[in-house]
Amino acid sequence: MSLLEVRDLSVTFTRSGQQPVRAVDGVSFDVAAGQSVGIVGESGSGKSVTSLAVMGLLPSRGVSVGGTVTLDGNELTSMDQRALRDVRGRDVAMIFQDPMTSLNPVVTIGRQLTEVLIRHAGLAKGEAKAEAEQLLRRVGIPDPVRRLGEYPHQLSGGMRQRVMIAIAIACRPKLLIADEPTTALDVTIQAQILDLLRTLVAESGCGMIMITHDLGVVAGLCDDVHVMYSGRIVESAGTKDLFARPSHPYTDGLLQSIPRIDDDDPDNLLHTIPGSARDTVPWDRGCAFQPRCERAVAECLSGPPPVAELGTPIVPHPVRCVRPVGEDVILHEGNVAR
Amino acid sequence: MLRFIVRRLLLLVPILLGLSVLLFAWVRALPGGPAQALLGERATPEAVAAIESQLGLDRPLWEQYLQFLGRAVRLDFGASLQTGQPVIDEMLRRFPATIELAVAALLIAVSVGIPLGYVAARRYGTWIDSVAVTGSLLGVTIPIFFLAYLLKYVFSVELGWLPTAGRADARARTEHPTGFYVLDGIVTGNLDASWDAIQHLILPALALSSIPLAVIVRITRASVLNVINEDYVRTAEAKGLLPGTITRRHVLKNAMLPVTTVIGLQLGVLLAGAVLTETVFAFAGVGKFMADAIVQRDFPTIQGFILVIAVVYVVINMIVDLVYGLLDPRVRVS
16 A cells, blocks of 8 residues: 555635636545655646645635545545644645745744644654754754744745755655745755755655656656646656656657757757647546647547556556557547557 | 934934924914914904014014924923913823823724734635624724714713713822822722723723724734735644644734734824814813813914824834834844
8 A cells, every 4th residue: 555545636616606617637646655756737737736635735615625635544635624733744744835935934943843843743842942953954954053043034045945844854754745846946956955855755765746847856856757737647657657758748748848958959949838728628528738739639529538558557657648649549448448 | 223213213303303394384374373363363463462572473483483493392382371381291291191091092902903803814705704894994984073972972871881071080089199090099009999090991992992993903804814825824734733823823923013013003093083082081181182272272282292292103103113123033123
């Protein structure tokens, strides 16, 4: 059994007087202990909502969550808030995108770090402070004793993200969710933060979900990747497999959109995916990516696209597409399971 | 810190200079001049001339201004035309009453306004929220003197729960070492006198608190609504902290920053509102004295009052800025 099992997770936002929006639609994936799983997609693909649903952090009003999220045998979506609060911060912790806004500006670093230790690890104030000092040292913050008494605005962005990471790993969680942890940082700092995360996961043996729109982050960090588009996972594979054989036209488009440093021909323009994520088709009518897809055929709009298994039972590589890249036949319900 | 205070106090100089010019010009701009204003429309020219030479109004304007300024610096605003006593003595004698009233009103506004604003934000869009928003709109728009009479009518005249006017029961023989009647009762061990003073305070304080209360509800509500959508509150939720901790440490601590500023500004509103409230409740503070001064054309008192209020206002704002620095490390003065 995996550490985290997400089964058929769906999140629908409802607002009175408006059409309900299904932000996450039947998403399933696993994370094993010590494993890093990437969830890739552009803005609005549902990747962040997925992570918030796993944390139980979605607002209760106007949101309905379906499916199950099982962490270490405990089902989270049916848990009440009181029980969830015991799980959050202790068993599953989260690192957010923007360290500039994710730390409380009027509370010291020390307090923001020790409060989680006092809450979950039952430490006394003095013990928590000593532990906090160790944690800051562990995430590579020099002069931790002084930093504990400082406020977030006195630290650089990279330092603040290190503090966020220290807070997240404080109670040795089983699962770490990193939601675009490097997006708001300078490129040089990005690499340092990713290195730190990689080391921490390797040392602690916790599972990690890396939410990102950056395939470069995935390549360097993740074991498995799930590509999301318009609320659904459209392709899942091992990282190497995905980069070697991108099969969904969307994944293929994303990979081609990465500028290549060894491309010397000035006439080669950077590849782009036409249209925007708003040009979409409801999944029950056809493939949501169809309006932007270069490989689109008539069959793309004949009902929800089937999931084709292009891998093996041991190394699966499912793709939600009727005409995956590299396949010449049109796949349909009858011939997808080969 | 000290440099900050000194700098703020130095800022008082240009403010007060400007204000003194305005006040001086205003009195001279009264129809027929101050002497005429003082004596009324049917005054004889001889009487006007006599008053003018008595008050030095026949000398050149610049000389009059310098004299006015020189005295004002020594807190000498002249003698009240109502009582013949120095204006500053009259004001000092009445200030405790007004401070007591303003503090009571502010206490009501803060202790009711902040929780109400917080609950309205947390129950955003529900009937509680609607009641708070509508009520605060009513609180801002209802004239203080109207509300004062309404409260007086309902609670004093009809229900007879509370006294109609004054600061204390006229039959009570109590000592007033500090001038703050509630405090006096405690100091002299006469708790009945304190209770009596509190009863006299309730209605005027309620009337006076209406505007600050309404403003504090609105600002608290807006500020809390802002803060609960901040990323750091989500971080606090993600840490699994208890709701009480999140509210106190992460929501309120941030949401109170704009509220602090507004509370300071409302103190000015309280001083202005005291003029009306004290008049309705015959509450013997500077506000009532000021209202009487306006009716009696007692312009030395009016000038003195306005200058003193300006100083109080600037000092209050300075204190608010200092408190702000304590609450928000980002603006802390090094």
